[in-house]
Amino acid sequence: MLNGWDWYHVPGTTASHYPIEERADKKVKASRKKQRITQRNIHRNYSSKRYVGGVTLGKNGFFVHDLEALPFTSPTDLAARKTYFFTGDKVLALGTDISGGTRQDETHTTLFQTSLNSAEQITTLNGRSIDGLQTKITIPAGSAASITDAAGNSYYLADSSADLIITRQQQQSLTTNYKPTEGLFKQAYLNHGIKPKSDFYAYVLIPDDPDGSKLKQLSDKPTEFYQVIKGDEDMHLVTFPQESLTAYAFYEDSAETPENFAIQEVHIPAAVLQQQKGRNLHIAASVPDIGWKFDYQKIARDGSNAAKTYFNSQPAKVHELELTLRGKWKLAKPDNGISLKHRGGKTYVELNVTNGLPGNFLLAPVS
Numbered sequence: 426m427l428n429g430w431d432w433y434h435v436p437g438t439t440a441s442h443y444p445i446e447e448r449a450d451k452k453v454k455a456s457r458k459k460q461r462i463t464q465r466n467i468h469r470n471y472s473s474k475r476y477v478g479g480v481t482l483g484k485n486g487f488f489v490h491d492l493e494a495l496p497f498t499s500p501t502d503l504a505a506r507k508t509y510f511f512t513g514d515k516v517l518a519l520g521t522d523i524s525g526g527t528r529q530d531e532t533h534t535t536l537f538q539t540s541l542n543s544a545e546q547i548t549t550l551n552g553r554s555i556d557g558l559q560t561k562i563t564i565p566a567g568s569a570a571s572i573t574d575a576a577g578n579s580y581y582l583a584d585s586s587a588d589l590i591i592t593r594q595q596q597q598s599l600t601t602n603y604k605p606t607e608g609l610f611k612q613a614y615l616n617h618g619i620k621p622k623s624d625f626y627a628y629v630l631i632p633d634d635p636d637g638s639k640l641k642q643l644s645d646k647p648t649e650f651y652q653v654i655k656g657d658e659d660m661h662l663v664t665f666p667q668e669s670l671t672a673y674a675f676y677e678d679s680a681e682t683p684e685n686f687a688i689q690e691v692h693i694p695a696a697v698l699q700q701q702k703g704r705n706l707h708i709a710a711s712v713p714d715i716g717w718k719f720d721y722q723k724i725a726r727d728g729s730n731a732a733k734t735y736f737n738s739q740p741a742k743v744h745e746l747e748l749t750l751r752g753k754w755k756l757a758k759p760d761n762g763i764s765l766k767h768r769g770g771k772t773y774v775e776l777n778v779t780n781g782l783p784g785n786f787l788l789a790p791v792s
Contacts, residue, residue, distance in 0.1 A: 429596035429608025434535040439505050441530040447603045462496045466728025470495040473721050478713025478781040480696040485512045489674050501527045508661045508674045516630040522658045523624035532617040539575040541609035549573045564589035571644045575611050578632050579640035585626040587615040669701040689749045711783040716742025741780045748774045753791035
């Protein structure tokens with residue numbers, strides 16, 4: 426697989442796309458120093474963002490990432506808010522507020538990079554078979570697209586502020602020891618350009634869909650699978666009608682949901698899943714923040730050499746999480762770890778969570 430692999434198109438990532446070339450550690454360090462880049466350690470750097478992790482409820486879950494890119498060969502201010510929702514046999518990828526980057530490198534979100542067995546191996550785009558090499562197709566921003574990769578997976582791009590680029594070609598690359606390699610690959614990535622401002626995307630990955638039947642069903646009626654209610658810098662709010670599931674990715678504690686949603690707000694950034702069970706609500710909530718205390722300037726400068734000073738023995742913080750629900754609710758089952766209060770026609774649920782793990786509870790409406 427690694428022969429010809431583009432190291433800067435890792436599937437699922439939103440990142441600067443650097444040229445593949447030999448870079449000696451000493452030269453990179455010298456260049457960083459000249460450009461006054463804080464991070465000295467080029468192998469492991471730490472972001473100042475804490476919000477990363479997830480929540481699960483039964484077989485459903487989602488992962489959140491408040492992306493803050495780290496410098497490699499030049500300064501960067503790339504940032505984004507990325508959420509991956511896992512439900513049924515599909516993955517919904519939602520990205521918003523994609524902004525910044527380096528001054529000279531394009532920012533790409535990679536959907537996939539899969540090796541081709543031969544130039545004759547067929548993949549599809551919008552139901553049309555494609556083979557051969559030296560193929561480069563551009564799907565304009567805002568256009569939906571149905572795609573298959575070379576490994577039997579399907580993708581439905583619902584919307585994006587960036588052009589979708591699809592290539593089939595023989596790629597040249599380098600090994601970790603800088604030996605030249607080449608290989609046949611198909612790639613699909615969103616090209617946000619240099620220093621985008623508030624870009625976004627939404628696409629669905631369907632693993633193991635070799636005949637594209639699930640892709641066809643999804644592309645015909647995507648809203649039967651999911652509906653993005655809110656996707657901005659404050660929160661990603663998505664419903665999944667077939668699962669009676671609502672996912673709340675609260676990136677900011679100031680975020681508030683629309684009036685018709687049971688959960689109104691949280692008082693610290695959190696990840697919450699809610700599933701309707703008759704009249705009851707099954708809720709899982711986590712705070713995706715280990716909560717370690719550390720001197721970020723020192724860690725940014727010294728990398729892993731400083732990190733072990735803070736992280737080797739420090740326990741995770743216990744977060745006191747409060748959820749505000751519209752209406753009056755009660756615990757359907759006794760739970761000593763959950764406390765409820767009613768005030769002004771609302772219910773306030775308090776629970777302690779730690780290590781990024783969720784707390785689960787079942788609520789019933791107050792008659």
